[in-house]
Amino acid sequence: MFELNTVLAFLGLLGVIVLTFLLLSKQTRISGMGESINNLQRALDEMDEQAKLVVRTDIELNKAQEELDRKISSLYALQKLSRTISSTLEENQIFKKIELNFLDELGFQKALAFLYDEQEKKFSLRLALGYEEDETAKIKAFIESRKETYHDLILTEKAVSSIASREKLFDAPKTKEVFGVISFVFAPILTKEGDPGLLFVGAEKQDTVITEGDEELITILANQVGQALENARLFEKTWQAHQDLENRVEERTRELSKALEEVRKLSQRKNDFVSNVSHELRTPLTSIKGYASILLSGKLGALPEEVAKRLTKINKHSDELVQFVNDLLDLSRIESGKVELKLAPLNLKSVIDEVADLLAVQFKEKQIEFSSESPADLPEVMADYSQIKRTFINLINNSIKYTPQGKIIVRLVLAGKEIQADVQDTGCGMPESAMDKLFTEFYRVDSAMNQEIKGTGLGLAMVKNIVNAHKGKIWVTSKVGAGTTFSFTLPLAY
Amino acid sequence: MLDIGIGFSFEENSFLAAEEAIKQAKAQLINSGKIDLCLLFNSFDFSAAGVSRGLNALLRDVPVIGASGPAIISHKGIFKHGITVMLLGFPDGAYCRVAATRGIGEKNPFACGKELGENLLSGFKNIPRNLGLLFFDQQIEGGPNFVSGLQETLGKGFPCIGTSLSNQYDTSHSCLYLNDEALDNSCAGILWGGKTSFGVGIKHGWKPLGKPHTVTSAVGNIINAIDGKPAIEIYEDYLAYDAAKLTKDLRKLSVSYPIGIFVPGEKEYLLRNVVSTEYRGALVCQGSIPEGSTVRLMISTPETCLAAAAQAIEDAKNNLSASLLRQSSARNSRFAIVFSSISRYNLLRRDIKKELNIIKEGLKDTVFLGIYSSGELAPLTATSHHGQIYFHNQDFSVLIIEG
Numbered sequence: 001m002f003e004l005n006t007v008l009a010f011l012g013l014l015g016v017i018v019l020t021f022l023l024l025s026k027q028t029r030i031s032g033m034g035e036s037i038n039n040l041q042r043a044l045d046e047m048d049e050q051a052k053l054v055v056r057t058d059i060e061l062n063k064a065q066e067e068l069d070r071k072i073s074s075l076y077a078l079q080k081l082s083r084t085i086s087s088t089l090e091e092n093q094i095f096k097k098i099e100l101n102f103l104d105e106l107g108f109q110k111a112l113a114f115l116y117d118e119q120e121k122k123f124s125l126r127l128a129l130g131y132e133e134d135e136t137a138k139i140k141a142f143i144e145s146r147k148e149t150y151h152d153l154i155l156t157e158k159a160v161s162s163i164a165s166r167e168k169l170f171d172a173p174k175t176k177e178v179f180g181v182i183s184f185v186f187a188p189i190l191t192k193e194g195d196p197g198l199l200f201v202g203a204e205k206q207d208t209v210i211t212e213g214d215e216e217l218i219t220i221l222a223n224q225v226g227q228a229l230e231n232a233r234l235f236e237k238t239w240q241a242h243q244d245l246e247n248r249v250e251e252r253t254r255e256l257s258k259a260l261e262e263v264r265k266l267s268q269r270k271n272d273f274v275s276n277v278s279h280e281l282r283t284p285l286t287s288i289k290g291y292a293s294i295l296l297s298g299k300l301g302a303l304p305e306e307v308a309k310r311l312t313k314i315n316k317h318s319d320e321l322v323q324f325v326n327d328l329l330d331l332s333r334i335e336s337g338k339v340e341l342k343l344a345p346l347n348l349k350s351v352i353d354e355v356a357d358l359l360a361v362q363f364k365e366k367q368i369e370f371s372s373e374s375p376a377d378l379p380e381v382m383a384d385y386s387q388i389k390r391t392f393i394n395l396i397n398n399s400i401k402y403t404p405q406g407k408i409i410v411r412l413v414l415a416g417k418e419i420q421a422d423v424q425d426t427g428c429g430m431p432e433s434a435m436d437k438l439f440t441e442f443y444r445v446d447s448a449m450n451q452e453i454k455g456t457g458l459g460l461a462m463v464k465n466i467v468n469a470h471k472g473k474i475w476v477t478s479k480v481g482a483g484t485t486f487s488f489t490l491p492l493a494y
Numbered sequence: 495m496l497d498i499g500i501g502f503s504f505e506e507n508s509f510l511a512a513e514e515a516i517k518q519a520k521a522q523l524i525n526s527g528k529i530d531l532c533l534l535f536n537s538f539d540f541s542a543a544g545v546s547r548g549l550n551a552l553l554r555d556v557p558v559i560g561a562s563g564p565a566i567i568s569h570k571g572i573f574k575h576g577i578t579v580m581l582l583g584f585p586d587g588a589y590c591r592v593a594a595t596r597g598i599g600e601k602n603p604f605a606c607g608k609e610l611g612e613n614l615l616s617g618f619k620n621i622p623r624n625l626g627l628l629f630f631d632q633q634i635e636g637g638p639n640f641v642s643g644l645q646e647t648l649g650k651g652f653p654c655i656g657t658s659l660s661n662q663y664d665t666s667h668s669c670l671y672l673n674d675e676a677l678d679n680s681c682a683g684i685l686w687g688g689k690t691s692f693g694v695g696i697k698h699g700w701k702p703l704g705k706p707h708t709v710t711s712a713v714g715n716i717i718n719a720i721d722g723k724p725a726i727e728i729y730e731d732y733l734a735y736d737a738a739k740l741t742k743d744l745r746k747l748s749v750s751y752p753i754g755i756f757v758p759g760e761k762e763y764l765l766r767n768v769v770s771t772e773y774r775g776a777l778v779c780q781g782s783i784p785e786g787s788t789v790r791l792m793i794s795t796p797e798t799c800l801a802a803a804a805q806a807i808e809d810a811k812n813n814l815s816a817s818l819l820r821q822s823s824a825r826n827s828r829f830a831i832v833f834s835s836i837s838r839y840n841l842l843r844r845d846i847k848k849e850l851n852i853i854k855e856g857l858k859d860t861v862f863l864g865i866y867s868s869g870e871l872a873p874l875t876a877t878s879h880h881g882q883i884y885f886h887n888q889d890f891s892v893l894i895i896e897g
Contacts, residue, residue: 044705051704051791055732055751058793062750069843101575206745 067211070107074217077105081221085228089235094228095127103129106217107208108201110181112136113189113225114143115197116151123147126197130204135180142178154196159187159215159222183210187222191230199225271332278329285325289318320454327458331441334465339387341469345380345493346388348419352410355392359400367405370396374412381419381490387466388490394459395423395486401453402484403427418472418489426483435476439464463488496690496827496897497583498861499523502568504576508541512548515579520552523581529553530584531592531684533831534560534671535567535865536577542669542676545577550674556581559592559684560671561629563659564836567864572839572850578863580829587689588897589621594672594682598640599632606681607643614685615647623648623687627831627893628656628871630681631668637781637871640681641883648685654883655694655893656681656871657833690897691826693814696872698765698835698889699802700792702754704732712785715766717753717777720789724775728753729768732791741771749837752887754792755783763792765887767837780869781885796845799838803849803890807856810892828896830857832864837888839866849890860894 084097095113103111110130114123123143128136143150153160162172162183175184181202189197199222203210292315294300296308303311333339352372356363363370381388392410399408406426413420430438434445442457467474467488478484501518505511512534520526532553536545540562549558568578584590593613598606614626626644630637637656645652659668670682686692707728711718717725729740733747740747745768754763766779783789810830832853839846853862870886 048705052732052734054703055791055793056734058750059733059747066843072844104574 074106082224089232091232109204110202112200115195154188159219161185161210161215183208185218187218189222189226191226194233271336274328274332278325281325324456331462341384343382346383349374362400369407372410380493382493383490391463391466394463399425420489422487424485429480429482430478495585497524498829499581500861501579508544509548511577512545515577516552519579519581528583529556529581531582532556532558533580536562537575546676557592558673561659562669563865565866580863589688591685594680596680598681599679603639604643607640608646610683611644611647621687625686625692626654628683630658631670632660637885657867658869659867691817693810693894695806695809696889696891697802697806699798700794702790703793706788709787712783715779715782725777726775752792754790756788767887803852806890807892810894814894826896828860830860830862830894833867833891835888836866
C-alpha cells in the first residue's frame with residue numbers, strides 16, 4: 001500500500017515536473033511568438049511608413065508629370081493657335097480665329113478680349129467665348145465701371161491671375177464672381193501702334209489650378225494676338241498707302257495722257273503749218289529762182305557786172321532757201337509718219353562709200369582726211385536706203401562744218417542684234433550742256449564759231465527722226481577741242 | 495450571324511452628325527433593310543434633341559439605346575467631340591428588348607430595378623434571356639439595390655452589367671437615348687436573349703499600399719471612422735495634407751489614391767473614389783462601403799492601369815470562349831462594348847492613346863464602340879458569375895457579344 005502511494009506520489013511529482021517544464025517551455029514559446037508578433041507589427045508599421053513615403057513621392061511625381069503634360073498640351077495648343085492667328089491680316093478675323101476647342105486644350109473654358117480706345121478712353125469687347133449675351137453685357141459694364149484699373153493693368157505690361165499669392169494685387173474674389181470662373185488669368189495685349197487691349201481666360205472647373213506657367217502661356221498668347229493685330233494694322237496701313245499711291249499714279253497718268261494728247265495735237269498743228277507754209281513758200285521761190293536764172297542766162301540781154309553779181313547771189317540764196325524748205329517738209333513728213341520707209345536689207349559699208357564719193361570735194365577743200373572702218377563680214381541692216389544715205393550725208397556734212405582741218409572716221413560695229421555706226425571727227429567739239437538739245441529742231445550751239453557757220457538747225461533733228469523711224473537709237477559724245485562722235489544703231493536684217 | 499455596321503462623325507451639328515454616322519453604319523450592313531438594334535454613344539457637347547431627330551429621320555421603328563458621356567471610344571480614336579453608332583441585324587433566334595425606367599433619382603432603387611425588369615421582360619416570353627446591360631445618367635449610389643430589384647424580376651443571379659454616365663467633374667449633363675426619346679433622370683436597359691453569347695471582363699489595375707485598416711463606422715456610401723479615428727485621417731496620414739487642403743483637393747487626389755475594399759476570394763480590391771468630406775472628417779464615397787470592411791489605400795501607375803485593361807479584354811475573351819462551348823459552334827460574328835472610367839482618362843492623360851491601342855490589339859478584328867463613364871455595375875469576378883453585382887470605380891470593362 002505504502003509502496004503504491006510512494007509510486008503514485010513519485011509519478012505525481014514527475015507529472016508536476018513535466019507539466020512545469022511544458023508550461024515553462026510554452027511560456028518561452030509564447031514569449032518568442034509575442035516577440036515575433038511585435039517584430040511583425042513593427043515591420044508592418046515600417047512598411048506603412050514606407051508606403052506613406054511612396055504615396056507622398058508619387059503625389060509630387062504626379063504633380064510634376066501633370067504640369068509637364070499640361071505644358072506640353074498647352075504648348076501644342078498655343079502653337080496651333082498662333083499659326084491660326086498669324087494666318088489672317090484682318091483685325092476682326094484675328095479674334096474669330098480663337099475658338100473654344102483651342103481654349104479647352106489650353107485648360108480654360110472661358111475667354112474675353114477687350115481693346116482699349118486711347119482717344120475715347122473706352123474698352124470695346126472683341127471676343128467672348130463661353131459666355132451668354134447677358135453675362136457678357138454684365139462683364140462689359142463691370143469693366144467699364146473700373147476702366148482705370150483695367151487700363152492700369154495694361155500699362156503694367158504684366159499678367160495678373162488668381163494665383164493665391166497674388167490675389168491681393170487684384171480684386172480676385174470679385175473678378176471670379178463677375179466673370180463666373182474659379183480661376184483666371186488677365187494678360188495685356190500690347191501693340192507698338194494702335195489700341196492695346198486685355199485678354200482674359202478663365203476656368204470654371206473646381207480642380208483647375210492656375211500656375212505661373214499658365215500666366216506665361218497666356219502672356220505669350222496675348223503677345224501673339226498683339227503681334228497679329230500689329231501686322232494687320234501695318235498691312236491695312238500699307239494697303240491704304242498702296243491704294244493712295246495707285247490712285248495718285250492713275251490720276252497723274254490721266255493728266256499726262258491728256259497733256260500728251262495736247263502735245264500731239266500741237267505737234268500735228270505745227271507740222272500742218274510747216275507743211276502748208278513750206279508749200280506756199282516753194283511756189284514763189286521757184287518763180288524767183290526761175291526769173292533769176294533767165295536773167296543770168298543773158299537771154300534777155302547782157303547784164304551789167306554788178307547786176308549779174310547780185311543776181312548770182314539771189315540764185316544761190318534761193319537754192320539755199322529751197323533746200324531749207326525741203327528739209328522742213330521732210331522733217332514734218334517723217335515726224336507725222338507720212339513718209340513710208342522702204343525697208344530692205346542694206347549694206348551700210350556701200351552707203352558710206354557712196355557718201356564719201358559725194359563729199360570728196362568738200363573733204364579736199366577743207367583738207368579733211370576721211371576714212372571708214374568696218375568688219376569684213378558685217379551683216380546687212382533692215383533700212384530705207386535713201387533715208388540712211390541722207391542720215392550719213394547730214395552727219396558727215398555736220399562734221400565737215402565743225403572740223404576746220406583734221407580727220408573724219410566712220411566706224412561700223414556689230415552690237416548684239418544691231419549695227420552701231422559712229423561718225424567721229426577731230427573738230428571743235430561742243431560743251432556738255434549743248435548735247436541734250438542738239439537733236440531739237442532749230443537748235444544751234446551758241447558759240448563764236450557757229451556765228452560764221454551757216455545752218456538751219458534742222459539737220460540733226462531730221463537724222464534723229466529717221467533713226468527713230470527705223471527703231472534705232474542716236475546719241476552724241478563730244479569734248480570741246482577734241483571732237484565729236486555721233487552714234488546711231490539700226491536693226492539687223494536677219 | 496450578326497450583321498454589324500459601325501459609323502462615326504465629328505460634325506459640329508448634332509443632327510448632321512447622327513445622320514452621317516448612321517449612313518456610314520448602314521453602308522457596312524449586309525442587309526440594311528433589317529436593322530434590329532441601334533447602339534449609340536456621343537460626347538456631352540452634342541444636343542440630345544438634334545441627335546434624336548437624326549435617329550428618327552433615318553431609323554424609324556428601329557429600337558435605339560444609347561448615352562452621352564465625357565468622351566467616346568472608337569477605332570478612330572478617343573474623342574471629346576464625336577458620335578459613334580452601331581447598327582445590328584440579328585440572326586434567327588437572337589433577340590433583344592430595350593426599355594427604361596424614369597425618375598430614378600426620386601424613387602427607391604429596388605423598385606426602379608424591378609420596374610425596369612418588368613418593362614424589359616414584356617414581350618420576351620419563352621425566350622431564354624442571357625444578359626442585361628444598363629445605362630444610368632446619374633450616380634448610382636443604390637446601384638446594387640437597383641440590380642437586386644431587376645434580378646427580382648429577371649431571376650436571382652441573372653448576369654447584369656451597367657454603367658453610370660453622369661459627369662462628376664463638370665456641369666455637363668448626360669442623357670440617355672431610348673428609341674425616339676432623349677431621357678434624363680433615368681435608367682435605360684437592354685435585355686439580350688436567344689442565340690447570343692457573352693463575355694465580360696472588368697479590371698482596374700490599382701494595388702494596395704500600406705497596412706490594412708478597418709472601417710469602424712459607415713453608413714451607405716459615407717465612411718465615418720477608420721480604425722476608430724475620423725476617416726479623413728487616413729488621407730491626412732498617408733498624404734501629409736492638412737484637413738483644409740484635403741477638403742479642397744481630395745476629390746481629385748482620390749482618383750489616384752482611392753480606397754480599396756478587400757473582398758475575400760477576389761484578386762482585386764473593390765475601389766471607392768472619395769467625392770467629398772463631411773462633418774467630423776467623414777468621407778463621402780462613390781458607392782457604398784460596408785461597416786467592418788477591411789480597406790487599404792490604393793495606388794497605381796499608368797503601366798498597371800494599362801495592364802489591367804489588357805487583362806480585362808483577355809478575361810472577356812476567355813469568358814466568351816467558355817460561354818461558346820455551351821452554345822452551338824456555328825460560324826458567328828462578334829462585337830464589343832467598352833466602358834472605361836473617366837478617372838482613368840484623367841489619370842492616363844497623354845497615355846490614354848495607349849489604352850486605345852491595347853483595346854485595338856486585344857480585340858483585333860472585333861468591331862467595338864465605347865464610352866467613358868463615372869462608374870460601373872458588374873460582378874466582381876468576371877469568371878465567376880455568382881450573380882452578385884457590385885458598384886465599381888475606375889474600372890475598365892469589356893462586353894463581347896457573339897451571335
